[in-house]
Amino acid sequence: MAQQFYVSPEQMMKDRADFARKGIARGRSVVVVSFAAGIALVAENPSPTLHKIGEIYDRIAFAAVGKYNEFESLRQAGVRYADVRGYSYDRADVTARGLASVYAQSLGTVFTAEQKPFEVELAVAEVGATQAEDHIFRLTFDGSITDEPGFLGMGGQADLVQQRLADAWRPGAELQAALAWAVDALRAPREANGSGQEAVDPLGPASLEVAVLERDVREVRGIHRAFRRLAASDVERILHSVGKG
Amino acid sequence: MDSHHRGGIPSLDAAGASSSFLDFVTATNPALLPFGRSLPAGQLPATPHGTTIVALTFAGGVLMAGDRRATMGTMIANRHIEKVFPADRYSVLGIAGTAGIAIDIVRLFQVELEHYEKIEGTQLSLEGKANRLGAMIRANLPMALQGLSVVPLFAGVETGGSEGRLYSYDVTGGRYAELEHHSVGSGSVFARGALKKLWRPDLDQDSAVAVAVEALVDASDDDSATGGPDLVRKLWPVVYVVTDDDGATRVPPETLAPVVQAIVDRRTAEGREA
Numbered sequence: 001m002a003q004q005f006y007v008s009p010e011q012m013m014k015d016r017a018d019f020a021r022k023g024i025a026r027g028r029s030v031v032v033v034s035f036a037a038g039i040a041l042v043a044e045n046p047s048p049t050l051h052k053i054g055e056i057y058d059r060i061a062f063a064a065v066g067k068y069n070e071f072e073s074l075r076q077a078g079v080r081y082a083d084v085r086g087y088s089y090d091r092a093d094v095t096a097r098g099l100a101s102v103y104a105q106s107l108g109t110v111f112t113a114e115q116k117p118f119e120v121e122l123a124v125a126e127v128g129a130t131q132a133e134d135h136i137f138r139l140t141f142d143g144s145i146t147d148e149p150g151f152l153g154m155g156g157q158a159d160l161v162q163q164r165l166a167d168a169w170r171p172g173a174e175l176q177a178a179l180a181w182a183v184d185a186l187r188a189p190r191e192a193n194g195s196g197q198e199a200v201d202p203l204g205p206a207s208l209e210v211a212v213l214e215r216d217v218r219e220v221r222g223i224h225r226a227f228r229r230l231a232a233s234d235v236e237r238i239l240h241s242v243g244k245g
Numbered sequence: 246m247d248s249h250h251r252g253g254i255p256s257l258d259a260a261g262a263s264s265s266f267l268d269f270v271t272a273t274n275p276a277l278l279p280f281g282r283s284l285p286a287g288q289l290p291a292t293p294h295g296t297t298i299v300a301l302t303f304a305g306g307v308l309m310a311g312d313r314r315a316t317m318g319t320m321i322a323n324r325h326i327e328k329v330f331p332a333d334r335y336s337v338l339g340i341a342g343t344a345g346i347a348i349d350i351v352r353l354f355q356v357e358l359e360h361y362e363k364i365e366g367t368q369l370s371l372e373g374k375a376n377r378l379g380a381m382i383r384a385n386l387p388m389a390l391q392g393l394s395v396v397p398l399f400a401g402v403e404t405g406g407s408e409g410r411l412y413s414y415d416v417t418g419g420r421y422a423e424l425e426h427h428s429v430g431s432g433s434v435f436a437r438g439a440l441k442k443l444w445r446p447d448l449d450q451d452s453a454v455a456v457a458v459e460a461l462v463d464a465s466d467d468d469s470a471t472g473g474p475d476l477v478r479k480l481w482p483v484v485y486v487v488t489d490d491d492g493a494t495r496v497p498p499e500t501l502a503p504v505v506q507a508i509v510d511r512r513t514a515e516g517r518e519a
Contacts, residue, residue, distance in 0.1 A: 055363050079363045083266055087356050088277050223334075225359075 016117050020141035023066060023119030029156040030063045031165065031185050032123045032148075034134040035178035038215045038226070039125045042182035044156075045209040053211045055227035057082040057094045059127050061213050065155025066120035066141075074103065074122065091224065096126030100137040100145055108143025117141050121154045127213035127226055131171055151181075157189040164188040175212070179235070180242045183208070205235040266360035267353065267381065279349035280385040289392055293322035295347060297432035297464045297471040298329060298339030300400045300411050301444055302425060303453035306488035307400040307409025310457040311339045312432070312465060313480050314472030324472060329483045331493040333358040336374055336401025337485040341430030346388060347395040350381055357381075371403045375412040375420055383418025398429045400487065407489045432464030432471035439463035454484055454496055455504050462508055474505040481505055 028044040030052055041063045043052040054062045054075045062078055064071035078099055086094045103122060111117040122139040136148040151169045153161030164185040173181075187203050210230040217226040230238075263269070270277050293315040300309040311328040314321060322344075329339040330351045338354065340347035357377055361369050369377070378399050385395055399412040411423040426444050428436040439460040448456065458474070461482050465473030474481055481501035487493045 049366075051366065054366075076364055079360065080266075080269055083356050083360050083363075084270065084274065084277070087266075087270075087352065088274075 020117045031182040032152045039213040043209040063123040071120040100124045104145040111142045160188040205232040264364040291318040293344040295328045297430035299428040302409040303448040310484040316470045334492040342395040343393045379418040379420040389416040432468035436460040436464040
C-alpha cells in the first residue's frame, strides 16, 4: 500500500489558495465603477460572445474573472436563484446581499470540500436609488465576501488596477468619466510591464465588454430591467467625447 | 441555489439543466407552480373569471385589448382587473378563464422568457415563446378538467420584423396561428363579429386602437360578463401595442378616453336601439 504523507490543514488550505490565486492572476481584469447615473461594468474581453459580465435581475449584475466554465455555471445558478426568489416572493425581494451570501456559501463549500477550488473571483453589483445606496460585493475563491466602496478591480494584476481606481474615483461622476477611469485602470498593468513596444496596444473598444446598470431606468425607459450592454460603437463614441472635452 | 445544499456541483447542475425556468421549477420546487396539483373530489366554490380579450394586427405591429371585469357566477368580482400583460419586450398576452390561475401563469410566463434571455444571452423566437406558453396551458389540463381552465391569447412581433402575429390556444395547449384578428373569452363571439366588420388591412395604430375598443364595447353590450368602458369611474380597457421600434407599450388612459367618448357620442347621436 502506498505511503500516505501527513499534510497539515494549514498547508493544505495554503496550497489550494495559491492554486486559485495563480489561476485568477493569469486572466485579464474586470472593473466595476459606481457613477452618478448608475454602475458601469467594464471587462477586457476580446470575445464578443463569451461574456464576463451578465444580468442577474432587475437591478443586479454579475461580473467575473477566472475560468469561464466555472464562473458561467455560477452566473447561471445566480440567475436561477434570483428568478425563483423573485417568482415566489416579489421582484423587490431579490437583493444583491442575498445573492452574494449564497455565492459566498457555495464558493466556501467548494473551496474546502471539492477536489479543487474554483479559480474565479466574482463581483455582484446592485444599483440603488442614489449613489450612496449602490452595493458592490467582491467574492473570492474561498468564499470571503467584502462590500466595496464605489469601485472594484479584480483579476489579472488586480493590485495595480485597484490602486489606479482608488486614485481616480470620486462620487458623482458622469458615465464618460467613469468609463475613462475604468479603461485607464485596465491599462495600468500594461503600462507597468510595458517596455515601450507594448504601449502600442491601446486597449480599444473592440476588446472591451461594457455594460451599465441604469439608476433611473423605470422613469427613463419604463421597464424594470436596469441592465444594458453598450455596443463597441457606443463605447467608442463615449470615450472619444472624453478625449475632446 | 438549493442544489448546492444537496451537495451537487454547480457546473454539473448547470450542464444538466435546460434554459427553461418552468423545467427548473418543475424539477426542484413544483409546489411553486400554479398548476400540477391533483385536486380532491368536491364542489369548487365560485371563483373569479376573466372574460373578453381581443387582438388584431395593424400596419407595423399588433395590438391586444381586454375589458376590466371579472365575474364570480352572476356577481361582478372585480371591475379593475387587468387581463392583458406584456410578456417581454416584443410580445403581449391576454388571459381568459379562472383569474387566480391565469394571473400566476402570466407571471410564470414572464419569468420564463426573461430567464431564457438571461441564461442564453438571446431572445427566444416568437414561435418558441408561443410554444412555451402552450406547454404551460397543457400542464394546466388536469386543473381545466376540474373547471379551472385558462385560455390565453398571445401576440407579438419577431425581433427585427415588423409583422405582428397572433396565436390562440385551447385548454389542451393546442396552439393555432391566427390571421388578421382574434378574440377569446365569454364575449368573444360578439367581439369577433364586430372585428369582422371593423378590421381592415393596413389599419394605422390609432384606428387599430379605436377598432379594438369598439369591439369590446360591442362585446359588453351583449355579454354580461364583459365590462364596458366606465365613464363614471373613468375605467378604460387595457390596451397594449407591440411594434418593432418601441416594443410592447401600454396605451395611456389619456389616449383611450377620447376614443371611448367618440364611440359613445356616435352611438348616442345615431340613436340605435339594438
